[in-house]
Amino acid sequence: MRIFYNLGWFFKQEKYRYILGVLFLMVSSALSLIPPYVVGVLVDGIRKRSLNPLLLSEWIGFLILIGIIYYFTGYIWRQFIFGTSVLLGQQLRNTLYRHFTKLSPDFYQKHRIGDLMAHATNDINAVQQAAGDGILTLVDSITMGAMVILTMVVMINWKLTIIALLPMPVMALLTMHYGNLLHKRFGVAQEAFSDLNDKVQENVSGVRVVKAFGEEEAQIESFRVASKDVVAKNMAVAKVDALFDPTITLIVAICFFLALIFGSRYVILGTMTLGQLTSFTLYLGQLVWPMLAFGFLFNTVERGSASYDRIQRLLAIQPVIVSKEGASAVTPSGDVCYTIPDFRYPGSPDSVLQAIDFTIHQGETLGIVGKTGAGKTTLLRLLLREFDLQDGRIEIGGTSIDAVTLEALRRAIGYVPQDHILFSATLSENIAFARPEASQEEIERVARLANIHEDILNFPDGYATVVGERGVTLSGGQKQRISIARALLADPEILIFDDSLSAVDARTEVAILQALKKERHNKTTMIAAHRLSAVEHADLILVLADGRIAERGTHDQLLANQGWYAEMYAHQQLESLVSEGGRSNG
Known part of the structure; x- marks a missing residue:
């Protein structure tokens, strides 16, 4: 039952909805006690020949009235209890999504997308059920069971009630044991589902690579193995789950057996009427639901508890990169100055950047070149504060980047990454991602600047063309230019x-x-x-090698140095000439 304690914050938040839902549920439970009593009265009336058509009509009319009231109270408590649990699901999803947006890049290097999706879907659904079905079964099993037992004790025969309910402690012990097993196995099953979810996400995203290498069969086999593992672990859950109903049914059958044996004896002895025994067996039948509900309760709350634990572990992870206390909310501008004696990624012993020291004046263009792995992307990501410096300082306009809030810093920067992420939306919406309020004229203006306007007009729906997931319907060059247009529309300082x-x-x-x-x-x-050729117009060009600045200067200065830059430039110019010659000859 720990899940109810853990969700105490939500029950307190929505206390009026739950109180009303529980009250109407209790009224429904009380109303359901009336028909068995009426049946007992009618049976005794028939046996004593005191029942006449008028009296029968009155009792039937009374039962119809009770049925109508029962219908409306049932509708109301479902609205309050189940409707409020839906609000919990919505709130948890929003909290989790907001948390995801705040977490640092190293979090996403350690956690798989499929696993995070499983937390936001299956786990939240399990918690939502605990706050809906769990509350229903908890309240109904206690109130309905208590009301039925109290009615049997007070209005029929307390001795027979005790005898009939003797097997109940056995059922309570068994269902508690099943609940503990279920909690452990359901957590393992959810982990397996997360692995499968991640497998699907990776293969759908990389379907072109899979097909290009002819690995369809290998990936299908890999998926089959993962799917089989999910089935095996969910079957382990189902085996425990399947024990609840047979156990409860057996206990209920024993209760009925005891009631009929000893109840018949009491009727023969004259201490009970036949109508009372009839009412007693009907009430005992009504105890079947509270008993089943008790089993469902353990099932639901243990699933919800396992999932809530998984969600809480995720929410407990704090972002590494946060705005410092007292940081300014003013968007920085001015010269960009790097002073980095040494930088290493968190947990890595190896230096990525060393002896970095340069200044780029406001309005100038900086070019950064070098071999793959030289540290170019790291240098840029540090300006975005995707990672914090252990040693050194980066300033914009004389202000350290950690002296302004993350929001202010990132307002000042427009970033066009290597991996161009587009969303399943129209081309206009993708370009206007950072400024949703931008006019169509502004969108088209930056599209022209990025040299993508004509391409967009050639699409059947123009700017209203819906882009496939991650821009799958576009070429690499088109995705790059749309990303550039998106950054230009934000009109950043850097x-x-x-x-x-x-x-x-x-x-x-x-x-x-x-x-x-x-x-x-x-x-x-x-x-x-x-x-x-992308940087030869730059006011300053840095050549990185093994995380250090190997050369620096303008394009002409670097050519005059006859170093790596000059050698690479000559090589690329030759490639370009050969390529153009090949096209002209074709």
Whole structure:
């Protein structure tokens, strides 16, 4: 029953709804006690030949009235109890989603998407059932059972009641044991479902890769194994679950057997009437539901408790990157200054960046180049405070980035990442993601700047074209340009391109860079790239090697140095000439 204690905050929050629901449920339970009593009276009336048509009509009319009231009270308590449990599900989902948005990148490196989805669906549904069906079965099993037993004791025969209920303690002990088993096995089953959910998510997202490598059969077999594991662990749950009904049914049958044996004896001895025995057996039949409800209660609350524990463990994880106390909410602007003696990712002994020291003035463009793994993306992600520095400082306009709130910092920065994430929405909505209130004219203006406007017009529905999940219906270059348009619409103080022009051709790249230079003449742009043509116009170019600045300067200065930059530039220029020659010859 620990789940009810854990959900005490919600019951307190919605106390009036639950109080009304419980009151109407108790009224329904009380009304259900009337028909068995009336049947007993009618049986005795028939036996004594005192029942006449008028009296029978009155009793039938009374039962119809009770039925109508019972109908309305049942409708009302369901609205309050089940309706309020739906509010719990909504609140938990909102809390969990809000929590996900605040957690730091290292959290998502350790937790799988499929597992997080299982928490937000199956686990919350199990908790919601505990707050709905659980409350119903708890209240109904106690109130209905107590009312029935009290009626049997007071109005019929207390001795027969004690005799008939002798097997009850055995049922209570067995259902408690089943409940403990269920809690453990259901937690394991939920973990297996999370693994399966993650498997599906990965394969659907990577379906092109799976098909490209011809791994369909291997992945199907892998899924079959994972699915079989889920079935096996849920079967373990079902085996315990299946014990409740037979156990309760057996106990109830023993109760009926005792009632009929000893009740018949009391009728023969004249201490009970036949009508009272009839009413007693009907009341005993009404005890079947409270007994079954007691079993359902353990089933429901143990499932809910296991799921709530999983959700609470997730909510207990605190974001590593937070706004410092007293941080300014003013959007920073000005020169960007990096001073990083050493940076390592949390938990890693290896340095990723070392001896980083440079300044880019407001309105200038910074180019960052180097081999794969040189530290380009890390350098940019530190400006976004995706990770905090252990040593050193990054400033914008003379203010350390940790002296402003995360919201203020990220308002100042527009980020176009390597992995271009688009949402299942229209092209207009994807571009206007950071500014949903933007007009269609503003959306089209930045689309022109990103050189994607004409492509969009060629789609059947233009800007109203719905993008498939993660932009699956678009080419790599189109996704990149839509991401660029999205960042431009936010009009940030600092615009970051993290190798965001790699999928566009050289002519499109030139057009985008020229538009950026004209549009952002007073604002800072930072471009990390493998293709050096993307940064040759930059005011400062950094060449990273093994996390250090190996070269720095303008394009002309770096060519004059005859270092890695000059060598790579000559190599890429030769590749470009060969490519253009091949096309012209074709």
